[in-house]
Amino acid sequence: MRRWLILVVLSLAPVAAGSAAAQTPPVAANGCLMCHGVNGQGANGIPAIMRVQSRADFTATMKLFAENKKPGTIMGRISRGYTDEDIAELSAWFAKP
Amino acid sequence: MTKHTPFSVSRRRALAGAAAIAVAGAPAILRAQATAGRLVIVGGGFGGASAARAARERFPAVAVTLIEPAASFTTCPYGNLLIAGRYSDTSPITFGYDKLIARGVAKVTDTAVEIDSAKKTVRTSGGQTIAYDRLIVSPGIDLKWNAIKGYDEAASAAMPHCWKPSLQPVTALTDKLKAMPDGGVFIMSAPPNPFRCPPGPYERASMVAEYFKKAKPKSKILILDSKDGFSKQPLFLAAWKQLYGDMIEWVSSNNEGRVVAVDPASMTVETEFGKKHKGDVINIIPPQQAAKIARDSGLTGGGDWAAIDTRSFESKAARDVFVIGDANAAPPMPKSGFVANNTAMRAVAVAGAQMTGGTPPKALYFNTCYSHVGDNYGISVVGIYRPNADGSKIDEAPNSGGISAREATADIRAGEATYADGWYRSITDYMFG
Ligand SMILES: Cc1cc2nc3c(=O)[nH]c(=O)nc-3n(C[C@H](O)[C@H](O)[C@H](O)COP(=O)(O)OP(=O)(O)OC[C@H]3O[C@@H](n4cnc5c(N)ncnc54)[C@H](O)[C@@H]3O)c2cc1C
Numbered sequence: 001m002r003r004w005l006i007l008v009v010l011s012l013a014p015v016a017a018g019s020a021a022a023q024t025p026p027v028a029a030n031g032c033l034m035c036h037g038v039n040g041q042g043a044n045g046i047p048a049i050m051r052v053q054s055r056a057d058f059t060a061t062m063k064l065f066a067e068n069k070k071p072g073t074i075m076g077r078i079s080r081g082y083t084d085e086d087i088a089e090l091s092a093w094f095a096k097p
Numbered sequence: 098m099t100k101h102t103p104f105s106v107s108r109r110r111a112l113a114g115a116a117a118i119a120v121a122g123a124p125a126i127l128r129a130q131a132t133a134g135r136l137v138i139v140g141g142g143f144g145g146a147s148a149a150r151a152a153r154e155r156f157p158a159v160a161v162t163l164i165e166p167a168a169s170f171t172t173c174p175y176g177n178l179l180i181a182g183r184y185s186d187t188s189p190i191t192f193g194y195d196k197l198i199a200r201g202v203a204k205v206t207d208t209a210v211e212i213d214s215a216k217k218t219v220r221t222s223g224g225q226t227i228a229y230d231r232l233i234v235s236p237g238i239d240l241k242w243n244a245i246k247g248y249d250e251a252a253s254a255a256m257p258h259c260w261k262p263s264l265q266p267v268t269a270l271t272d273k274l275k276a277m278p279d280g281g282v283f284i285m286s287a288p289p290n291p292f293r294c295p296p297g298p299y300e301r302a303s304m305v306a307e308y309f310k311k312a313k314p315k316s317k318i319l320i321l322d323s324k325d326g327f328s329k330q331p332l333f334l335a336a337w338k339q340l341y342g343d344m345i346e347w348v349s350s351n352n353e354g355r356v357v358a359v360d361p362a363s364m365t366v367e368t369e370f371g372k373k374h375k376g377d378v379i380n381i382i383p384p385q386q387a388a389k390i391a392r393d394s395g396l397t398g399g400g401d402w403a404a405i406d407t408r409s410f411e412s413k414a415a416r417d418v419f420v421i422g423d424a425n426a427a428p429p430m431p432k433s434g435f436v437a438n439n440t441a442m443r444a445v446a447v448a449g450a451q452m453t454g455g456t457p458p459k460a461l462y463f464n465t466c467y468s469h470v471g472d473n474y475g476i477s478v479v480g481i482y483r484p485n486a487d488g489s490k491i492d493e494a495p496n497s498g499g500i501s502a503r504e505a506t507a508d509i510r511a512g513e514a515t516y517a518d519g520w521y522r523s524i525t526d527y528m529f530g
Contacts, residue, residue, distance in 0.1 A: 024155045030442045031463025031481075034435060034524045035516070043526075044519030045512070073501065073512045074465070074477055081481025081497030086461070 026089035028082055040094055049094050058095035062087050117261040133158035134452030136445075137219055137229035139209045139390060141165030141194060143172075144235030144422030144437035146528035150441050153200045156449035161201065162227060164219060167263060168209040169193050170529070173293070174434050175521055176259070176267040177300050180274065181307040187266055192529035201235045209236075212394035214415035231448035234396065234403075234412075235262070235422040235437060238293050244384040245286070246358035255361035256379040260293060273378045274305065281377035281380035284366060286356040287322040290404070292385045293423050293432045295328035300468040302382070303333070306341040307471050315383035318345040319376070321368060322354040322382075328431070329468060329500050336510075340471040356381070373464060378522045387424035402479065404428035407491045408460050409447040410440050417451075419444035427491060430482055438524060460484050461490065467517035475514030476501045 023035065037043045042052030042066035053061060065079040082090070136152050136159050138145045145163060152161045171191045178184060192205050207221035212232065219227045235280060240258060242249045248256070258270040270437050274283070283305050286297040302320055309316045326349070329332070337345045348354035350369075358367040365375045386392065386401040396403040402421040404413040412418040421444050422437035430436045439462055450457040462482040467475055478501075481494040501513060 016374070027442075027446070027458045027461045030461075031440055031465070032437075034527060035509060035520045036529070038527050040517075042525045045515045046519035046523075067140060073509050074479060077479040077498050078465075079495035079497075081463075081479075096248070097424050 004015070025093050026086075028090050029093050030084040031078075032094075051094070051096050053095050055091045055095040058091045059087055062090070098292060132160070134230050135160045135162065135228060136233065136452070137162045137164065137165050137227055138233045138235065139212075139219065140235040140388075140422070141170060141197075141204070142235060142237055142422065142437070143434035143524075143528065144191045144237075144441045145233070146170065146194075146197060146372040147419065147438040147441035148235065148445050149197050149202045150200060150232045150527060151445040152449060153197075153202060155445060156453060157201075159449060159452055160203070162203045162205060162229075163194070163197065163358065163481075164205045164207060164209050164221060164227065165194070166206060166222075168206065171262040172434070172525065173260070173262060173297070173517055176408075177297070177304040179267050180271055180301065180497035181304040181469075182271075182311070182326070187262075187268065193527060194529070196529055210393075212390070212396075212415070212418070213383060214394070217417065229417075230452055231417050231419070233419045233421060233444050233448065233457050234391055234394075234424065234442070235420070235441065236390045236424055236430075238385045239388050239392075240264075241258070241384045241386055245256050245356055245381065247361070248359045248381055248383055250357060252361045253381070255364070256359060256381045258378055258381055258383060260297075260382050260385075270378070270380060274308060277313065277316070277377045280311065280315040281379045282319060283309075283318050283374070283380070284319045284321060284374055285380045286359075286366060287320055287324065288380060288382045289323040289350075289355075290383050291426070291428065291432060292382070293468070295431045295433075296466055296468045296487070298382055299327055299329070299333045300470070301470070302345055303337070303340075303470040306337065306344050309344060312340060316344070320345065320347045320354075321356050321366065321374065322348060323350050325349045325351050328466070329478055330475065331503055332500055333470065335503070336470040336474060336476070340474065349397065356476060385423075387420075391420060391424045395421055396424075406488035408488040409457070410444045411447070419448060428479065429493060430491060431466065432463060433464055433466050434524065435466065435520075436462070440526070465520065467513065467520055469514060469517060470510075473511040473514050475508070475510060475512075475517045475518070476512055 035046050036049050042048035062079045065075040068076050138148050141163050149163045169191050171187050175190045207223040209219050213280050217229055227395040257271045259265055259267045298433045353368045353370050355369045356366045365373045367373050387397050391403050396412050403425045405420050405425045410419045410421050421440045423432040447457045464480045467477045479498040481497050482491045484491055
């Protein structure tokens with residue numbers, strides 16, 4: 001588990017640097033925003049995801065959803081559609097810097 | 098380190114003031130600088146409004162013109178909820194273009210009648226000729242009149258479709274349902290694939306049932322289908338039994354469900370092998386095709402839907418033209434508002450990169466369709482998609498997406514109904530907020 005986390009953190013570093021100034025969300029985020037709100041602020045019980053979790057926690061949450069280890073109505077079905085690279089980009093966009 | 102001295106507070110205020118001035122001045126500056134290219138969009142619905150916003154935000158140097166004849170847009174999504182009596186009129190599902198205009202979108206309130214892809218111009222019915230560098234076409238659908246014998250626009254007054262709000266508002270159906278006596282029969286004819294909103298007819302039948310259960314409990318619902326299966330079928334069938342007993346009967350195509358003719362005078366519909374059904378309220382959802390402007394301008398190549406490159410949504414028939422939303426053929430993605438919105442982002446990313454000299458990012462498409470089945474009872478279907486290497490098809494991401502769990506607690510169904518409202522708020526906020 002810890003080794004996996006370190007790998008994730010390392011793989012995130014270049015993405016984070018590259019997107020710091022980007023105005024346009026990564027492609028993978030386009031769908032997220034139409035539920036979680038245009039700025040990831042949440043909507044009608046759909047939780048806020050913008051700057052809520054650390055990168056490591058965000059990535060871990062997406063993985064837990066994908067493995068059906070975190071209960072939910074829809075995020076399991078959603079998170080399984082994204083590659084590790086997509087999740088890294090999502091984390092760089094949504095998670096705390 | 099974060100000591101709040103009076104100095105730091107006033108300094109922060111001064112900075113905020115400077116930022117506010119910069120923002121207030123921005124639209125004029127942006128418009129003056131919008132010289133990287135001209136993006137013209139035909140249709141201000143789910144695809145077109147989403148494209149307009151995305152283009153303004155993501156390519157501020159591109160000039161955006163939106164051609165749309167209506168002054169406001171009433172969504173199809175959430176229209177079915179009026180039928181259940183959850184809203185009393187269409188005002189909660191109707192939006193204006195003022196915010197898009199404030200974002201710097203030039204709205205031309207007119208109908209596009211001709212696309213000249215050689216000269217790269219669009220002509221409107223009011224006689225304007227609008228030049229483009231890139232064109233995004235998202236005009237939605239037209240109904241195929243007389244595909245069902247006798248079902249033309251005149252017949253739709255007696256037997257509403259309510260599948261295209263600009264043509265017929267959903268209140269045409271609610272009015273008839275309200276006037277129907279208890280113990281009446283509601284008949285719906287559901288269309289063959291592909292059509293706008295695959296779960297839509299079944300959500301609508303559910304909302305009719307919710308209304309009947311409250312107001313006219315002796316009434317019946319008969320769905321005559323041109324298909325042998327439908328979106329989220331096991332979830333709908335189980336929920337109907339649980340919530341409405343045997344009020345709803347669904348008849349598949351191979352059980353003589355396909356409606357081939359209607360007679361508004363006697364309020365009857367006829368199925369494939371001559372069986373006639375009489376209804377008190379009849380909702381015909383006819384076969385569909387891309388809207389007229391897409392067909393007239395050659396984008397559909399004589400067929401029903403516009404062929405596109407699945408990597409970019411560029412038309413296969415015309416250069417520098419993109420077709421998004423219901424008007425294209427992009428299986429296995431459904432014709433949904435979410436897909437129209439999501440592929441709008443793709444078309445804008447590619448068109449914007451072409452005009453500004455950038456490289457578009459990778460392609461990835463997303464859909465969720467929520468359906469309301471009853472009070473505090475929602476279900477959903479999810480799909481995540483990628484185009485193949487040569488742009489000839491679209492593949493669903495393996496092991497992902499699909500429909501809500503077949504066995505679920507009441508809390509989960511209630512949660513999905515609540516989250517559906519969140520989705521509606523977020524997507525309409527993106528388009529018109
Ligand atoms: C009952 C029902 C429920 C639905 N529920 C959902 C749902 O819950 N979720 C979901 O994702 N989708 C849902 N949909 C589907 C969704 O409404 C459509 O997929 C979506 O509207 C398609 O977007 P579009 O941009 O292609 O067309 P539209 O949204 O129809 O927009 C087309 C626009 O183009 C304009 N136009 C047409 N011709 C011209 C022209 N020549 N010149 C200028 N403008 C023109 C029209 O006036 C219109 O404003 C539902 C549909 C129905 C019928």
